Amino acid sequence: MSRNLKVGISIGDINGIGLEVIIKTLSDSEIYKYCTPIVYGHTKVASFHRKAAGINEFVFQVINDAESAQAGKPNMINCWEEDVKIDLGVSNETGGKYALLSLQRATDDLVSRKIDALITAPINKHNIQSEDFKFPGHTEYIQERANGKDSLMFLISEDLKVGVVTGHVPVKDIVKGVTKEAIVSKLKLMNESLKKDFWVEKPKIAVLGLNPHAGDNGLLGSEELEIISPAIEEAFNEGILAFGPFPADGFFGNQSYAKFDAILAMYHDQGLIPFKAASFNRGINFTAGLDVVRTSPDHGTGYDIAGKNMASPTSFREALFLALHIVRQRREQEELMSNPLLFSKMSKDRD
Missing domain, CATH: 3.40.718.10 (Isopropylmalate Dehydrogenase)
Incomplete structure (x- = not known):
């Protein structure tokens, strides 16, 4: 290394x-x-x-x-x-x-x-x-x-880590992609990435609802009761500390995200709009799970400012350094895992 x-x-x-x-x-x-x-x-x-x-x-x-x-x-x-x-x-x-x-x-x-x-x-x-x-x-x-087999679009900044269940799909197709299986899969990828790539020992993950007010007990949609909550329960039973579903507007509005290591949103704009509002020009898109x-x-491509010496390199530079960080984190973890005595000692030191 x-x-x-x-x-x-x-x-x-x-x-x-x-x-x-x-x-x-x-x-x-x-x-x-x-x-x-x-x-x-x-x-x-x-x-x-x-x-x-x-x-x-x-x-x-x-x-x-x-x-x-x-x-x-x-x-x-x-x-x-x-x-x-x-x-x-x-x-x-x-x-x-x-x-x-x-x-x-x-x-x-x-x-x-x-x-x-x-x-x-x-x-x-x-x-x-x-x-x-x-x-x-x-x-x-x-x-x-x-x-x-699967991957997670994982947006990373100093203050926020946001992943999405459905990524680049039309709004009319979002509901089709919000399945129990998809949510559990993304939660597993997020949990594993937080441990392996960011060394969060026991990640706490917030899961957002799909509908306004997280469905309001079925009044504004049944996905929370029939799909999202059962997915959270299944993930929790498998050792993933997932909580929710939370209404997206209030969750970001009152900064509840500060209590969690990462957030799983149901669709692209639900997660990326608040992320970019808080972290634009500093955020990074990481493909987790590979x-x-x-x-x-x-x-994006920034056509409106192309060639005008107006583009900030901050986000690109952060993306480069995050990639280096993740590669080194993974390799160091591999080295530790290959040395059981050293890994056991470090685990006891953390405890």
């Missing part, structure tokens, strides 16, 4: 702010004390963004593969040969095409363990769709590529 970890970075939509926040993050020399970054894209595209944002004296070291990455430098793997027309702030087929080429090459190296973690810059979920990408987002794509580590900033 003493060596610098190799961190892969996909560039996202080339017409957005991805490369701007990447370059701003890697311009900080402190980064190289902790990792060796490898960006999957093309130096010409990166140079265009660097100049558009007015960033001077930054150069990528071109390498052919992750094994050739040089410590102490920002490395770039050119994922295509042709020149690319960049239209800053525009969503088009070109942006999606090259975002996918970057993501595919980076994910290849992630699942083959040539890199230790992957940080993904924002894609446009519409223009990236193709024969090779038929997914609602990064989370589902990474899950399939990593051969995961053998590989992938994080991303909690913002």
